[in-house]
Amino acid sequence: MKPSPITATVxxxxxxxxxxxLRLPxxxxxxxxxxxxxxxxxxRNGPGPTALLTGANHGDEYEGPIALFDLARTLRPDDIEGRVIILPAMNHPAFLAGTRTSPIDRGNLNRSFPGRPDGSVTEKIADYFQRVLLPLADVVLDFHSGGRTLDFLPFCAAHIQPDKAQEARAFALVRAFGAPFSIRMLEIDTAGLYDTAAEAMGKTFVTTELGGxxxxxxxxxxxxxxGCRNLLIAAGILKAAADPQPTRWLDMPDGDCFTFxxxxxxxxxLADLGDPVEAGQPIARIYPTGRTGADPVTLNVRRTGLLSGRHFPGLVKPGDCVAIVAVDIAG
Known part of the structure; x- marks a missing residue:
């Protein structure tokens, strides 16, 4: 395979x-x-584990970039054992544009893995992470929130995995992160995910949805x-006292969690984030906008649980995800 066109100045x-x-011509x-x-x-401070910390995989999500730009300016070698690699805005073109996808090629970085060294700009970025950065990492924390189109209860999450030891390491870091909610996460679209690329390499992968x-x-x-500091401490990298927080564990077991x-x-x-809902309960009404006097269409949830995510803009299109329901579990 061709070498990556990206060169690092570090x-x-x-x-x-x-x-x-990371300079990409x-x-x-x-x-x-x-x-x-x-x-x-x-x-870096000698031998030890490596954490790869990323934000703005989607360019309109901001908690991760704020936390990571701040960490990048304050973290010192004496604070750690091992290495921390910080990219506050991994999809930098999208971040500067304030858009989910890149304004250069409309590429969704989180659907572009493993990427291509001779592909579009977004594919070249994915390829560099796939072949250079992910192999360096032991732990990967990829910050997300709902961006401009979704809003979530603030949660940290990891995925159910075939390798139960790898899964257990991930959920231990989710617990350490200490978000108000922790989720055993189900992805509805896994093709090309950064998550999938990292987990396939055996990396301990943790993600978030922190608002929207x-x-x-x-x-x-x-x-x-x-949460980022707590995770680095639990990973054996940051030498500091943790700030443990209570968390409520939720599960997303199947496709019935999603309403489209x-x-x-x-x-x-008809309900707000954090409200309990029952299967079959009306969750939203959609009013046609082309005429007055028409009845709205009612959407019902298919699962009993907690309203954990919702469509954010006031207008909705056919096929949009409107509601996400998660189920309480014992942590």
């Missing part, structure tokens, strides 16, 4: 603190020999900062 094996870039109208410059920080609406609150940002719209229009929710 040495991943050197001790100390380095702030630099990108010829465009305003810079014939231009580059995409993805900020990266490496903090294309913004970050003081509360959700604090959860991200504290078959109609477009103005959405009225």
């Amino acid at each position: 040495d991943f094996d050197a001790d100390g603190v380095q702030h630099g870039f 990108y010829s465009r109208d305003d810079a014939a020999w231009g580059s995409v410059m993805i900020p990266v920080t490496v903090v 609406g294309g913004t970050a609150s003081a509360r959700t940002t604090a959860i991200a900062r504290r 719209s078959e109609d477009g229009g103005l959405i009225e929710f």
Whole structure:
């Protein structure tokens, strides 16, 4: 396979603190020999495990970037044993545009793995993570929130996996993170995921959904900062006292957790995030917007549990995910 066109201005094996870039050549109208410059920080202090910390896999999600830009400026080698690689905005073009996908090629980085060294800009970024960064890591924390189109209860999550030892390591770090909610997560679209790429390599992978609406609150940002530190401590990297927090464990066992719209229009929710719901309960009404006097379409949830995620904008399109219900479990 061709080598990656991305070059790093940092040495991943050197001790100390380095702030630099992943530089990807990108010829465009305003810079014939231009580059995409993805900020990266490496903090290393001798042998030990490596944590790969990423935010803005989708560019309109902000708790992770805030926590990681802050960590990058404050973390010192004496604070750790091992190595921490920090990329606050792994899909930097999307992050600068405030969009889920890249404005360059409309690529969704979290659906582009394993990537291609000779593909689109987004595929080249995925390829570099696949072949260079993920092999360096023992633990991967990828921050997400709902972006502009979804809103979630703030949770940390890991996936059910065939390798139960790998699964147990991931859920131990989820517990250590200490988000208000912890979820045994079901993905409805796994093709090309960063998660899947990391787990296939045997990495301990943890993710989050910390809010949404294309913004970050003081509360959700604090959860991200504290959780990241707690995870690094539990992973044996950060030398500090943990700040354990209570968490409520939820499960997403099957496709009945998701409610999709078959109609477009103005959405009225009949329950709020965190509310208990019963299977068959109406969760939303969708009003047609082309005329007055028409009855709304009612959507019902298919599972009893807790409303854990919801569509955020006031208008909905056919096929949009409207509601996510998770089930209480013993932690």
